[in-house]
Amino acid sequence: xxxxxxxxxxxxxxxxxxxxxxxxxxxxxxxxxxxxxxxxxxxxxxxxxxxxxxxxxxxxxxxxxxxxxxxxxxxxxxxxxxxxxxxxxxxxxxxxxxxxxxxxxxxxxxxxxxxxxxxxxxxxxxxxxxxxxxxxxxxxxxxxxxxxxxxxxxxxxxxx
Numbered sequence: 001x002x003x004x005x006x007x008x009x010x011x012x013x014x015x016x017x018x019x020x021x022x023x024x025x026x027x028x029x030x031x032x033x034x035x036x037x038x039x040x041x042x043x044x045x046x047x048x049x050x051x052x053x054x055x056x057x058x059x060x061x062x063x064x065x066x067x068x069x070x071x072x073x074x075x076x077x078x079x080x081x082x083x084x085x086x087x088x089x090x091x092x093x094x095x096x097x098x099x100x101x102x103x104x105x106x107x108x109x110x111x112x113x114x115x116x117x118x119x120x121x122x123x124x125x126x127x128x129x130x131x132x133x134x135x136x137x138x139x140x141x142x143x144x145x146x147x148x149x150x151x152x153x154x155x156x157x158x159x160x
Contacts, residue, residue: 062089118157125150 051066061074063086072086092098103110111119129146136143 115157118153122150122153122157125153 053064053066055062055064063072063074065071069091071089071091073089074084075087076082076084092101108116108119125146129143129150132140132143132146
């Protein structure tokens with residue numbers, strides 16, 4: 001830009017042009033591509049076999065068939081030049097089955113708040129002990145106290 005005045009004029013042209021285009025589209029003065037979206041919505045409504053969705057979150061890609069409810073995950077090959085494949089995703093249908101799966105995947109969710117607090121304290125004390133052992137001699141009183149605190153917490157954890 002050569003001057004601030006030119007920048008202002010350019011901005012005004014973009015704003016005016018965008019407003020004009022929005023007005024024209026709203027009042028059907030220009031043709032918009034809503035036909036394809038409407039056709040997809042009608043196909044889903046009629047129960048056509050072509051209704052699907054693809055969801056991407058950066059690392060995973062899911063393919064969902066809206067009619068059957070089945071889902072596939074795009075999986076890379078372990079071989080250097082292998083091609084990716086769509087693998088079916090297991091679907092859990094019951095609340096009981098979902099609860100069992102969650103407990104297997106996240107056992108920490110089964111802990112009571114007290115047990116979680118003890119685990120957190122143990123992790124904190126272990127970190128502190130590592131730091132103390134690097135800074136001080138093994139016979140130092142601070143190192144001995146940390147070891148004793150950690151021992152008591154582990155006993156408390158095993159008693160629960």
